[in-house]
Amino acid sequence: MDIVVFGAGSLGSLVGGLLAREHAVTLVGRDPHVAAVRESGLRVGGRFDFAVRPDATTDGTGLAADLAVVTVKAFDTEAAGETLATGAFDAALSLQNGMGNEEVLADSLDCPVLAGTATYGAVLREPGEVECTGRGEVVLGPRGGGTADVADAAGRAFGTAGIETTVADDMPRRLWEKLAVNAGINATTALARVENGALLDGPARDVAADAARETARVARDQGVELGDDEAVNAVERVAEATAANTSSMYQDVLADRRTEVEAINEYVVARAREADRTVPVNRTLTNLLRAWENGTVEHPQE
Numbered sequence: 001m002d003i004v005v006f007g008a009g010s011l012g013s014l015v016g017g018l019l020a021r022e023h024a025v026t027l028v029g030r031d032p033h034v035a036a037v038r039e040s041g042l043r044v045g046g047r048f049d050f051a052v053r054p055d056a057t058t059d060g061t062g063l064a065a066d067l068a069v070v071t072v073k074a075f076d077t078e079a080a081g082e083t084l085a086t087g088a089f090d091a092a093l094s095l096q097n098g099m100g101n102e103e104v105l106a107d108s109l110d111c112p113v114l115a116g117t118a119t120y121g122a123v124l125r126e127p128g129e130v131e132c133t134g135r136g137e138v139v140l141g142p143r144g145g146g147t148a149d150v151a152d153a154a155g156r157a158f159g160t161a162g163i164e165t166t167v168a169d170d171m172p173r174r175l176w177e178k179l180a181v182n183a184g185i186n187a188t189t190a191l192a193r194v195e196n197g198a199l200l201d202g203p204a205r206d207v208a209a210d211a212a213r214e215t216a217r218v219a220r221d222q223g224v225e226l227g228d229d230e231a232v233n234a235v236e237r238v239a240e241a242t243a244a245n246t247s248s249m250y251q252d253v254l255a256d257r258r259t260e261v262e263a264i265n266e267y268v269v270a271r272a273r274e275a276d277r278t279v280p281v282n283r284t285l286t287n288l289l290r291a292w293e294n295g296t297v298e299h300p301q302e
């Protein structure tokens, strides 16, 4: 398959590197990472140890491929969709965290947009080198649920590249479960400045569990069957599998970058408000991250 990975930071470089073992991959990212990949290839370390030579570019306009995999941050989705719309793809797949990415992509793109979740842990260590800090899985499928040939084809492409992959017919529920995982893990690790494994025991464990439980209740308000225990178990499962990972939001805080709080905890708060439900843990996590962004990041809210 010809695959474009749009947003070759931590996760995009890991997924793109794994896919490049079997497929013709083009990474769209930023210099100096793109320049290093063009010069010397991409090294994938940590839980893997191999090198590949995908194409890499900083210009995502006018590309064509069987599949576009989107791995930019949620707040960059709209711009990514507009850039991808200048090219031609049979399908697009979001592997991003947060809610609403697929709808934003579908507003720009003519091709089917698949939903996806990833629980691999990834950190871009230096230009040309990404570390896999935890093996997880990719779950993908039609964004509204059900089955589709393009989802099966994407699932096969990921599977043959050695990525643990499930093609699912219940993506709306899977997205809410992943939202519960990220509502629990990302903000808590970013604020406490701990790796994911610190949520398995210790004082921050209850914070993550409560944020996940609140998310499950809001999911049920939306007609999605996600139990409190299922959400908490999902947090524990992912925290264990990615114990050594610096979550993507903690990576943002360390780099003084805008976070995805709006698409994660703040999304839970907004949906809860519509149902007259209070979600104090998600609200507190949101407000603390917003306060940090206001004092640190140049333009956190557009």
Ligand SMILES: NC(=O)C1=CN([C@@H]2O[C@H](COP(=O)(O)OP(=O)(O)OC[C@H]3O[C@@H](n4cnc5c(N)ncnc54)[C@H](OP(=O)(O)O)[C@@H]3O)[C@@H](O)[C@H]2O)C=CC1
Pocket: 006, 007, 008, 009, 010, 011, 012, 028, 029, 030, 058, 060, 071, 072, 073, 074, 076, 079, 080, 083, 095, 096, 097, 098, 118, 119, 120, 121, 122, 123, 124, 245, 247, 248, 251, 260
């Ligand atoms: N890291 C992880 O372990 C995991 C991350 N995720 C999710 O995956 C998504 C990506 O996260 P992560 O990889 O950590 O984020 P990163 O910030 O590391 O990667 C995104 C990259 O895309 C680049 N980018 C954005 N817009 C463009 C553009 N128009 N052209 C070229 N490059 C662009 C960004 O550059 P710049 O910053 O300069 O704009 C950045 O390098 C998020 O939704 C995250 O929540 C999910 C599971 C695990």
Ligand SMILES: CC(C)(CO)C(=O)C(=O)O
Pocket: 097, 118, 119, 120, 121, 122, 181, 182, 185, 186, 196, 238, 242, 245, 246, 247, 248, 249
């Ligand atoms: C899977 C997990 C929790 C890995 O850290 C993640 O999604 C993230 O960091 O954004």
